[in-house]
Every structure is written in structure tokens, then in C-alpha cells.
Amino acid sequence: MSVPLYQAKAEMFRTLGHPVRIRVLELLQDGPRPVRDLLAEIDVEASNLSQQLAVLRRAGIVTSFRDGALVMYALSTPDVADLLAAGRRILGAVLTDRDGLLVELRAATPAMRRPTRS
Amino acid sequence: MSVPLYQAKAEMFRTLGHPVRIRVLELLQDGPRPVRDLLAEIDVEASNLSQQLAVLRRAGIVTSFRDGALVMYALSTPDVADLLAAGRRILGAVLTDRDGLLVELRAATPAMRRPTRS
DNA sequence: TTCGGAGTTGCAGAAATCTTCAACTGGCTC
DNA sequence: GAGCCAGTTGAAGATTTCTGCAACTCCGAA
Numbered sequence: 461m462s463v464p465l466y467q468a469k470a471e472m473f474r475t476l477g478h479p480v481r482i483r484v485l486e487l488l489q490d491g492p493r494p495v496r497d498l499l500a501e502i503d504v505e506a507s508n509l510s511q512q513l514a515v516l517r518r519a520g521i522v523t524s525f526r527d528g529a530l531v532m533y534a535l536s537t538p539d540v541a542d543l544l545a546a547g548r549r550i551l552g553a554v555l556t557d558r559d560g561l562l563v564e565l566r567a568a569t570p571a572m573r574r575p576t577r578s
Numbered sequence: 579m580s581v582p583l584y585q586a587k588a589e590m591f592r593t594l595g596h597p598v599r600i601r602v603l604e605l606l607q608d609g610p611r612p613v614r615d616l617l618a619e620i621d622v623e624a625s626n627l628s629q630q631l632a633v634l635r636r637a638g639i640v641t642s643f644r645d646g647a648l649v650m651y652a653l654s655t656p657d658v659a660d661l662l663a664a665g666r667r668i669l670g671a672v673l674t675d676r677d678g679l680l681v682e683l684r685a686a687t688p689a690m691r692r693p694t695r696s
Numbered sequence: 697t698t699c700g701g702a703g704t705t706g707c708a709g710a711a712a713t714c715t716t717c718a719a720c721t722g723g724c725t726c
Numbered sequence: 727g728a729g730c731c732a733g734t735t736g737a738a739g740a741t742t743t744c745t746g747c748a749a750c751t752c753c754g755a756a
Contacts, residue, residue, distance in 0.1 A: 469665055470597045471595070475595075476591035477595050478744085479588045480584075496702075506703070510705080513703095520676055526752090526753090528754080529702065530702070536671070539664060542664045543665060546657060547661060550658060551587060553655040554638035554654065558638055623715080624734090625735085629715080631733095644723090
């Protein structure tokens, strides 16, 4: 593969790096949904949502199809749900570490210089 | 936690959305490594690598500590490896779909807008 | 065929991110 | 201490991404 694989991986993660897109994916975990529904739940302008959906579509993470007058969206693969779950776990671990460490530090050495974290 | 959770999740994914940062994390999957090693394998300027490491550090995804004259980096939680693995699976699924089923999809759903690249 | 609802697209200004350079800190050895 | 090696930080210009507006397409109903 001549085009760096790291580039493709990074692009995939970057695609997920937007609050609206994350919300869309979480809503789609339960099955296909029309844009109407997404729009009703996400509090963003229609054009903006459409832009974000286009980003997800281009990346191949979701697919769209028409159902009568509505446009439906769905996850292109259930693996996406796994990714979101893994993300949740990391977030939990990181926040726990941060909060736990912070409390510990405050209790033990109130005036201590912070270690190697900015 | 008053700050929207979707924001935090999006930030976490965005943090991974950079080729150098992805490479760093993949290298750290095998255990802690000094910056020297990373620098030797990633072909990027020292200051740039340092910037990317700082991004990962701020996000709490990696931790750093000194070992004599060297600075070592390590994953802050093994969950990160799970996330990378899930990402690989999705990338595989998406690329397979694109290469293998594109023609079929185009023929089967004529009402759908063609999923053009970028 | 005309109308209105459902989405999409193009565009431009605003905001965030990336990269590089130069200057800096911290530790080790002489 | 002087000099060096390892790594970090700050800043600025270039690039990318985001958002909202207006205009557009497509479909179903009247």
C-alpha cells in the first residue's frame, strides 16, 4: 500500500471528531433513522447536519437511501458501535485517572509542582 | 458534568486524528518507549513530534516520565489498543465495501445520490 | 402543474489545527 | 562551570475545518 496507512486511519478518527457526528452515530446505533429524526434530536441547522452527514458518508461510515419522501441513514457496519464503545471506555478511564489523581494530589501535597503534564 | 459528553468524546477522537499521533500510539502498544525511538521511526522533526506528544498527553491518552537522560512515553490505559483495533476493523470493512461492492451498490439503489469521493 | 416539505449543495467569513523556526530547560560528562 | 544531548515550548504563517445563508433538487399532494 503506497499511500500511508496511518493517513487513512487518522482520517477515519478525524471523521469521528465532531460532536454532531458523534451524536449521529450514537443515534444510528439503534438502527436506521430518517434525517427528520436526527434533526429533531440534535439541535443544529438542517444544512449543518447535512454537511456532517456528508462527511460521514464520504468516509464510508454511514450509508443513506431514500424511503419515499424521506432520506434514511444507517451505520455502514456494526463495527462502528464497537469503536464508540471502546471510546467510551477510554474516556471513562482517563477521566477517572484525572479526577482520582487530582484529589490525591490535593490531599497529599497541596503546594507541589505539577509533574510532566502541562 | 455539565460540559456535553459528546464534546468530550469528539475531542478524544479528534486527538487520534493525526498520522503521527496514530503512529506513536501503535508503537506504544508494545510498551513504553523513549522519545528517541519514536523519533527514529517516525520521520518527523523533533519539535513536531514533541507537539504531537503534548497533544496526546493533554488528552490523557499517554503519560510520560523521565528515565535518566531520556523521556519515556506509555499508553495511559490498555483500552487505547482496543480502540486502535476497532478502528482497523472498520477501515477494513469500509475499504472492502468500497472496492468490492461499489458497482453493486450503484446498480441497486438508483435513487441514492452517488457516494462520490471528496 | 404548481406548491410545500425534506434535504442537499456552494460559498464565504470565522475558528481551529498544523508545521516550522528559534529559543529554552534539564540532565550528564568533562 | 562549560558544553552537549534530549526534549519542550512559544509564536507565526499556511492550511484545514466549521457554520450559516441562500439557492437548489427531488418527491408527493392538491
